[in-house]
Amino acid sequence: MGAIWEGLVEAVRLIGTGDGELYSIAGRSLLVSGSATALAMLVGVPAGYVLGRARFPARTLILAGVATGMGMPPVVAGLVIWLLFVRSGPFGGLELIYTKQAIIIVQFFIATPLVIAFTAASIQSLPTRLPDLLAVLGAGRLQTLWLLAREARLGLLAAVMAGFGAVVSEVGASMAVGGNLVGDTRVLTTAIVTETSRADTERAIAYGLVLLAIAFAIVTVLTVVQQRSPR
């Protein structure tokens, strides 16, 4: 118990004194997971909208595939991306393995099924007549999309939270494709694993606290936006 308390005190000191390594890793985590989530939204929201609204023969099969993707262990995604981007793999020539870009790619594949599924569910829960109503009220195509997104904001922001939460907290995939290189591809989760294995409890706790703080801050902002009633 004493070691944990000492660890916490030291962690708070590291955070308070602006420890360079800690903030550099935290910044990298935010950049990598934020980029992956943004890309997942870019692809997942339109795909989820189509799956939520349109009716076509393969729709159920695709939804089942998306649901399977949601449950895929990140380390398996990491393995697949590693096999694709390793030097001898089909995309080895791109030389992305053990780079931040490789982590963004693998996190994109982890977050996208979550974003698609949450978006499709939120769009499906809207009244079916809503697009017709907006059309007869005089909304153009873009205005309709914006108003529908506003109506589905609970689900859409839940999609951002789920996607970001999944990628910022995963460790196996980032370790596999990023290599946990100091000053380059080390992110908060891989750093926690490293410091724990080195028995540097203070740093591990400090990284853990920062990770929790980042997740809490982002989810709080999104929740405030989500729960705000439109005028």
Place this chain on the structure above:
Amino acid sequence: MEALLKNVKFSYGDELILDVPEVCFFEGRVTALVGPNGSGKSTLLRLLAGLESPHSGHVLIGRRPSPPAREYVAYAFQEAVFLSGSLHANLDLGLRLRGLPSSERGLRIEEAANACGVDHLLDRPANRLSGGEAQRANLARALSLRAPLTLLDEPLSGFDEEGRRQMLEELPGLLRRFAGTTVLVTHDRNEALHLATDLVLLHRGRIRAAGPKREVFSNPSDPESASFLGYTILQTEDGLVGISPGAFQAGTGDFTVSLEVEEVIDLVDRVEVVGWAAGQRIAVNFPPDSSLPSAGEQVIVSAPTGMVMSFTDPVSKTVDSLSRAPVA
């Protein structure tokens, strides 16, 4: 603003939903689209709104091809659908999308909400209104747009009996004040006769009768149309005949039939005798002070000649176009 459908065909897959050679909805008139469920009424309304495109033919709104310009049409769906937010915000949205300035929007919302009796609900979340309130709000939203063409899909659905009775009284005045040309869908004959100046009778996607309501009502083109309009259809030795609603009375007359009484219902101001004649179940009003028959008894009932019409060749009487000269 006039709306015209010409040579319009509309299908879902292989199923032909609507086949209309020509029908015109005249400026300033209130036309009721009537017919049984699945006859194509709502599809026709969606074509007028530009929510569907015909597979062939033309839909012209104010002589311009559909889809209509956004400011031309107002549409109240059968189910009242609202976005999240207050009723005021919901009423404001359509006006805002049509580019009206804030002061004009406020005035229009106030007028329509007052007229429809929802002014006290403007600050409430629209999605939490009760069934009747939501239907009134739905109507207020359409009327606030003051569009040249107003489309109403089953405007009296969702009301309880009292609310329906009230709205039936109020709606003609509201339409005169806020709407231009109006097309409304209903499957209720009495609603149609109460609200509309013209009737378009649809059956299985085809127009069976169209024109001023008195003309359509007094000259049904075929037994199916007549039956929907409330006529009693009987098979006689001379073929099928239709007897106007309420024409039967007790005793002998021009057109006499024998009625086997099934039940006698006392409605205080009158007595309704229900029974079977020529294989049809019919109801005849008897004065309350008359001698009443008992169940199982045979009674003679009759209708005057002017209220009985013959259908010798029903197919040839199918009407495909609306007269362009409405009777006031």
